[in-house]
Structures are given as structure tokens and as C-alpha cells.
Amino acid sequence: xxxxSYGGMLALSAGVLAAITLIGGMKGSGVAxxxxxxxxxxxxxxxxxxxxxxxxxxxxREFTTVWGSFxxxxxxxxYESAEAHxxxxxxxxxxxxxxTRHSLTSLPDWSGHxxxxxxxxxxxxxxxxxDYEGMAVRLTPEAREQFEFDARMxxxxxxxxxxxxxxxxxxPRWFTEYGYRExxxxxxxxxxxxxxxxxxxxxxxxxxxHPSDEWMTNEWLGYSIxxxxxxxxVIWTRGIKEGILQRNMPRQTNQMEVIERWKKVNPVEAxxxxxxxxxxxxxxxxxxxxxxxxxYDPTFVEPWHxxxxxxxxxxxxxxxxxxxxxxxxxxxxxxxWYITNDGVVSQYAPGEKPDITNPDFWFDxxxxxx
Amino acid sequence: xQKGSRFALVAVLIGAVSMPxxxxxxxxxxxDRLTLELTGTVTHFDYVNPHSWLYxxxxxxxxxxxxxxxxxxxxxxxxxxxxxxxxxxxxDRVTVRTRPLKDGRPAGFLVGAVSxxxxxxxxxxxxxxN
Numbered sequence: 001x002x003x004x005s006y007g008g009m010l011a012l013s014a015g016v017l018a019a020i021t022l023i024g025g026m027k028g029s030g031v032a033x034x035x036x037x038x039x040x041x042x043x044x045x046x047x048x049x050x051x052x053x054x055x056x057x058x059x060x061r062e063f064t065t066v067w068g069s070f071x072x073x074x075x076x077x078x079y080e081s082a083e084a085h086x087x088x089x090x091x092x093x094x095x096x097x098x099x100t101r102h103s104l105t106s107l108p109d110w111s112g113h114x115x116x117x118x119x120x121x122x123x124x125x126x127x128x129x130x131d132y133e134g135m136a137v138r139l140t141p142e143a144r145e146q147f148e149f150d151a152r153m154x155x156x157x158x159x160x161x162x163x164x165x166x167x168x169x170x171x172p173r174w175f176t177e178y179g180y181r182e183x184x185x186x187x188x189x190x191x192x193x194x195x196x197x198x199x200x201x202x203x204x205x206x207x208x209x210h211p212s213d214e215w216m217t218n219e220w221l222g223y224s225i226x227x228x229x230x231x232x233x234v235i236w237t238r239g240i241k242e243g244i245l246q247r248n249m250p251r252q253t254n255q256m257e258v259i260e261r262w263k264k265v266n267p268v269e270a271x272x273x274x275x276x277x278x279x280x281x282x283x284x285x286x287x288x289x290x291x292x293x294x295x296y297d298p299t300f301v302e303p304w305h306x307x308x309x310x311x312x313x314x315x316x317x318x319x320x321x322x323x324x325x326x327x328x329x330x331x332x333x334x335x336x337w338y339i340t341n342d343g344v345v346s347q348y349a350p351g352e353k354p355d356i357t358n359p360d361f362w363f364d365x366x367x368x369x370x
Numbered sequence: 371x372q373k374g375s376r377f378a379l380v381a382v383l384i385g386a387v388s389m390p391x392x393x394x395x396x397x398x399x400x401x402d403r404l405t406l407e408l409t410g411t412v413t414h415f416d417y418v419n420p421h422s423w424l425y426x427x428x429x430x431x432x433x434x435x436x437x438x439x440x441x442x443x444x445x446x447x448x449x450x451x452x453x454x455x456x457x458x459x460x461x462d463r464v465t466v467r468t469r470p471l472k473d474g475r476p477a478g479f480l481v482g483a484v485s486x487x488x489x490x491x492x493x494x495x496x497x498x499x500n
Contacts, residue, residue: 115450157399166420179446195446196419281450323449327419334418336441336477346399349477350425350437 041077044302048137063117066265066272068290068307073259078303082257082296085303086236089259090227093234099227102187108231108264110183110289113324114310116175117277135250143299147250154248157344161247164345166331168197168220170243172258172293175308180326183289190226190233195326203235210238218242218254226260233262252297261292282314333357400469400479409499412462412485413437417455419444424458424480426466440468440480442491453491462487465497 072078079085093099132151136144153159163169169177179195188206193199203224210216210223222240226233235258242254267274268286276283289310294303315324333356336348354361410428422442427435442448445455458464463486468478482492486499 163420178444196444279447279450280452323454325449327445329419331420334416334420334422334444336421336423336439344399346473347441347471347477348439349471349475350439352475 041302043072043076044137046076048134063307063309064272064274065290065307065309066267066270066274066288067263068261068292068309070305070307072303072305073292073294074303078294078305079296082236082238082259082294085259085294085296086234089229089234089261093227093229096229098229100230102228104187107185107187107228110185110264112182112284112287113313113315113326114181114183114289115278115281115283115313116178116181117309117311138300138302138304139250140299140301143250150244150251151248159247160339160345162243163197163331164335164337166197166335168199170241170252171201171221171237172295173243173246174199174201174221175291175293176246179329180313180324181310182326196329197331198329203233205233210236222258231263233260235260235262250299252295253299256295256297258296259294262289263291264289276311278311278313281311282320283311284314284316287312399471399473401472402469404469405467405481406470406478407465407467407497408438409463409465410438412458412460412464414460415455415458417445417448419446422448424464424466424483426464428476436476438468438476438478440466440478440483442480457489457491458483458485459487462489463499465499467493467497 074085074088079088090099136147139147150159174194177194177196180193181195182193184191184193188204190203190205192201192203199221201221201224203226205226205228208225210225216223216239218239218241220241222237224235224237226235228234237258237260240252240254240256240258242252242256244251265288266286267288274285274288276285276288289312291308291310292305293308294305296303313320313324315321336353338346338348340346408426408428410426413425413427415425416423421444424440424442426438426440428438429435442453448454448457464483466480467482468480470476470478480492482490482494482497484490484494484497484499490497
């Protein structure tokens with residue numbers, strides 16, 4: 001199994017810094033970790049060897065990769081910030097003549113419809129050790145206290161999940177949701193789509209920076225810039241709304257920043273045996289996209305790193321072409337969910353909820369006022 | 371299940387039945403250790419996000435009919451397991467296994483089902499429409 005490491009990265013030279021300025025993207029505040037000096041840090045996996053913090057619990061089983069590494073980038077305790085992480089990746093690309101300036105024809109082929117293997121269980125996501133203890137040790141004391149409170153709310157059915165109100169999954173929760181995934185690649189911009197809630201991330205690779213403070217806001221999916229390092233797409237995302245990593249998982253602040261590295265791999269050619277969890281869908285075993293995801297948040301005592309994978313739906317046959325159709329995601333019409341007067345979640349039974357897709361609902365006075 | 375027993379529900383206490391995840395909302399409103407088996411006639415199948423719904427007329431012991439709703443996963447997941455928008459049609463006879471709402475209203479989470487069109491869904495072990 002090939003593993004990729006960015007350990008031992010050289011410090012940025014003046015020339016590299018000048019080139020970084022050219023490609024842009026260096027402006028913006030990195031998020032400093034609570035555990036500041038790398039020299040005196042003690043990695044979480046050393047502090048808690050029994051918590052399995054070095055391996056993702058994904059889809060409730062061993063998660064095998066061809067290329068994506070579970071090693072925390074930047075050394076035992078990781079980089080100080082997303083910005084430092086991005087700078088190091090850019091410097092590495094530049095040391096080899098990069099970043100790569102692709103044309104429409106030289107871009108990798110990520111076409112088709114894909115599914116994320118990480119959407120098969122609520123906790124099978126961005127979680128390095130997704131059980132409660134494994135997540136709690138990753139948090140600062142204040143954040144851990146909040147997490148303990150939130151966990152109790154979930155247990156007592158009082159917690160509220162934003163997407164239950166049809167709000168979008170924020171990022172990086174975006175990775176954990178289901179539905180078809182689509183990628184549209186151009187030299188200056190890559191669009192990463194998720195069928196659920198019709199979400200499309202725009203990753204600019206045209207050299208622009210993140211918005212300045214004058215224009216920066218916090219968005220569901222944040223602002224993403226990046227560059228190509230041969231066939232690897234590197235992404236730095238800032239300006240994300242505060243939220244939760246997933247249901248039953250810790251909160252994230254609006255200072256969350258995320259570094260991703262995307263690459264398509266061929267498990268068959270690599271000789272890596274992967275038990276792909278497709279929920280039963282036909283897939284193409286020779287095609288897989290692996291994504292290294294590293295999250296930086298002031299509430300994390302160490303960057304939170306994991307790997308996500310997409311399998312490719314096989315829609316080559318006429319029968320599969322009939323099935324594989326992404327749709328407009330309308331959350332409201334099918335949502336039967338509400339909160340009772342006791343503050344717990346409940347569900348409408350037949351006849352209790354007006355059919356809001358029925359025109360009579362909008363135009364029939366009796367219907368509206370029933 | 372035959373007449374007279376359709377609302378004499380078969381309640382089964384379950385230990386560790388594996389349930390599909392509810393991705394859009396918590397499953398707290400449904401019984402987590404109690405399942406019912408109900409037989410009736412499909413009225414319609416709503417193949418919509420974020421959750422699909424199967425509606426079935428269940429005959430009560432007194433001869434009246436109550437329409438129940440059973441929640442399933444979203445179409446993107448149903449497609450992947452081969453459940454089409456016409457997997458169930460109006461008039462199909464079905465027996466469903468459900469985790470009902472805790473408060474007794476006629477709705478629940480669909481654990482499994484069999485139909486008289488030989489279509490099976492989820493955990494349908496032991497279910498029969500006859």
C-alpha cells in the first residue's frame with residue numbers, strides 16, 4: 001500500500017515565497033492550534049494508544065486505502081495551522097516544478113457519478129475513532145464540556161440537527177452525506193457536487209486568494225482555493241459556518257479551516273483489495289477517489305485528519321443508465337419531522353401534514369386555514 | 371395475517387436488530403425495541419427526499435381502516451438497493467415490519483416488507499402476505 005508523507009518539509013525559501021505570492025492564496029489567518037509548540041507536543045495517539053486514534057473508523061470496518069494516508073501531515077502533532085499546511089504542500093509542489101497548470105485535456109478524468117463510502121453510517125465519517133471517548137480527547141476543555149452537554153441532549157432526544165430543518169450540511173460534514181457525487185473540472189475552477197441538498201463546492205485554481213476581511217463571510221461550504229500538483233488537487237477552505245461535524249459529534253467553530261488532497265486511484269492496478277461498501281450498487285472497481293482531509297479548529301488540541309473515499313457507480317449498461325439519475329433535492333416536501341411541545345423530535349402520521357406540493361394548499365382557502 | 375387479526379398486532383421485542391441509519395433526523399420518535407407486523411393494502415408510495423414514505427391501509431379489528439405511514443430512506447439510497455419509485459403500487463397487498471411511533475399514532479419506521487408482487491424489502495424474515 002503506497003503511503004504519502006509530507007513530513008520533513010523544507011522551510012519556505014524566499015524564492016518559494018515569491019512564487020507563492022504569484023499563485024496567491026496565502027492571505028488569510030491560519031488557525032493556531034491550542035497545543036502550540038510542536039517541539040513539546042505529545043501526539044494524541046501516544047497519549048491515548050487504546051483509543052485507536054491513528055485509524056479511522058469508517059463504515060464500521062477497517063478502512064483500506066490505495067494512496068490516502070492516515071498519518072497526520074506535518075509531523076507527530078501536525079502543522080500549526082491550515083495555512084502552514086497549505087504552504088508546505090505548495091512549497092513541495094514548487095520544489096518539483098509545480099504547481100501544475102492544467103489544460104482542459106490534461107486534467108484527470110473524474111467524470112461520472114460517485115458515491116461516498118463514508119455515508120453508510122452516521123458516525124462513519126470524518127471520525128478518527130468516532131466513539132465518544134475518541135472524539136472527546138481531541139477537544140479543548142471548554143469544547144469537551146460543550147460536547148458532553150450536547151451528547152446528553154442527543155441521548156435525551158432534545159438535540160436539534162440543522163439538516164432536520166432542511167438546512168444544508170455544513171463543511172466538512174458535506175463529505176458524510178449520501179447521494180450522487182459529481183466533479184466538473186476546468187483549469188481555473190473545479191466544481192465538487194453532492195446531490196444531497198444540491199450542494200456544489202467551487203474550488204478556484206486560478207491563483208486567487210481567499211476573500212479579504214472586507215468580503216469574507218461564513219458560508220455553509222466556505223471559500224475554497226487550491227492548486228494542482230500533477231493529478232492531485234490540493235484545497236484550502238476557510239469561511240465556514242459554525243456547526244457540528246455530524247450528529248452525535250463535536251461542534252466546530254466558524255474558524256474551522258480544512259486542507260484536502262484529492263486523487264483518483266486504481267485499486268485493481270495497485271493490487272489493493274478493498275471491500276467497497278456501495279449499499280448494493282454496481283460500481284467500477286478500477287476507479288476510486290481518495291481524499292485526505294485535515295481539519296484545523298481552535299477547539300481541537302491537534303489537527304483532525306482522516307481519509308474519505310468515493311466509489312464510482314457503474315452506469316455503463318442500459319439497465320444502470322436507467323437507475324443512475326441525480327435529482328434536484330427537495331428537502332421540505334418529504335420532511336415529516338417536527339418537535340413536540342415537550343421539546344422532543346417526532347414524526348407526522350398520515351393526514352397530519354398538509355400536502356404542500358398540492359396546488360390546493362396554496363390556493364384553497366379552506367385548505368390553508370384548516 | 372388474516373381478517374380479524376390485522377390490528378391485533380404482532381408485537382415483537384427485538385434485541386439488536388440492525389437498522390438503516392436515519393440521515394436526515396434522529397430516530398428518537400420511533401420505538402427502538404418494539405416492532406409490529408401489519409398487513410394491508412398500499413395506497414401510495416412517495417419517493418421523495420429526505421425520506422420516502424409508504425402508505426398502507428390497515429384494517430382494524432372492528433372493520434374500520436386506518437392509513438399508516440412508514441418511513442424509508444431517501445431515493446439516492448433506495449436506488450442503490452434496487453427500490454424503484456414503482457416498487458410498491460396502489461393496491462398491492464403488503465405485510466410490513468415497523469418500529470412504530472412511541473406515542474401510538476399510525477406511523478413508523480419501515481424495517482422490512484413483503485408484497486403479493488413478490489417484492490421484499492429490508493429485514494423481511496418470516497413475513498408473509500398470506
